Amino acid sequence: MNTNKGAIGVFDSGYGGLTVLKEIVHQLPEYTYMYLGDNARSPYGTRSFETVYHYTLQCVNWFFNQGCHLVILACNTASAKALRNIQQKDLPLIDESKRVLGVIRPTSEIIGNYSETKHIGVLATNGTVQSGSYVIEIEKFYPEVKVFQQACPMWVPLIENNEHKNKGADFFVKEYTNALMKQSEMIDTVLLACTHYPLLLKKIKEYLPADTKIISQGEIVASSLVDYLQRHPEIAAKCLKENKVSFYTTDSTEDFDKHAAIFYGQTVQSMHVDL
DSSP: OOOOOBOEEEEESSSTHHHHHHHHHHHOTTSEEEEEEOGGGOOOTTSOHHHHHHHHHHHHHHHHHTTOSEEEEOOHHHHHHTHHHIIIIIHHHHOTTOEEEOSHHHHHHHHGGGOSSSEEEEEEOHHHHHHTHHHHHHHHHOTTOEEEEEEOTTHHHHHHTTOTTSTHHHHHHHHHHHHHHHHOTTOOEEEEOSTTGGGGHHHHHHHSOTTOEEEOSHHHHHHHHHHHHHHOHHHHTTBOOSOEEEEEESSOHHHHHHHHHHHHSSOOOEEEOOO
């Protein structure tokens, strides 16, 4: 068994996971991180379970080959369609000491605390909605909560093409938020269940009722990781502490760096990898 220390891996199909990484680095700045965006094959939200699982496992194995002992799937679609299989079927064969965590469970564990009406809306990609993962996971912790889902297939393309601030984006923000609220007027809490969606937060607020609580995942996942490392010192001991972040993409580094700065909030310099 390899006992050498390694970076904490953070994975997303594209850029959205950078909003999670930003919060993780803010709360745990002392660690070393590697971010991989599978931009050449994104988006994952419209792909089959089998394809998402295959792609995600490839990327997880890449992290392991770089020496990572802990990988965070900072992607709702990958968490919904691939995490369980990787945890239950693949890790025992690869290395039982390694860990892969997602973003759905930590969010589901606390989301019910925000709602007074116990009616929660979920805005997500097609893949996350079709998986039913949030409905299943939230029910485990809050059986009294009713969950209403709305797929927003146009939001990721708008954001990744840097069109999300333009007036044309309002049409699609209004369409999906209205469709969600039509499912229940009692919805008082809305989860942005895609790591891209915080970039649309200003517009989303405009089209939801003024007193609606809108929950982004970055801080939740980061706080959950802090707690996880405290509860699992044997995993924390395997994670490098060099206060360093490196970025990798399966597509053009020039494109990645240009778009990544929007999500991460500062300039990045990435390296290309072939899987």
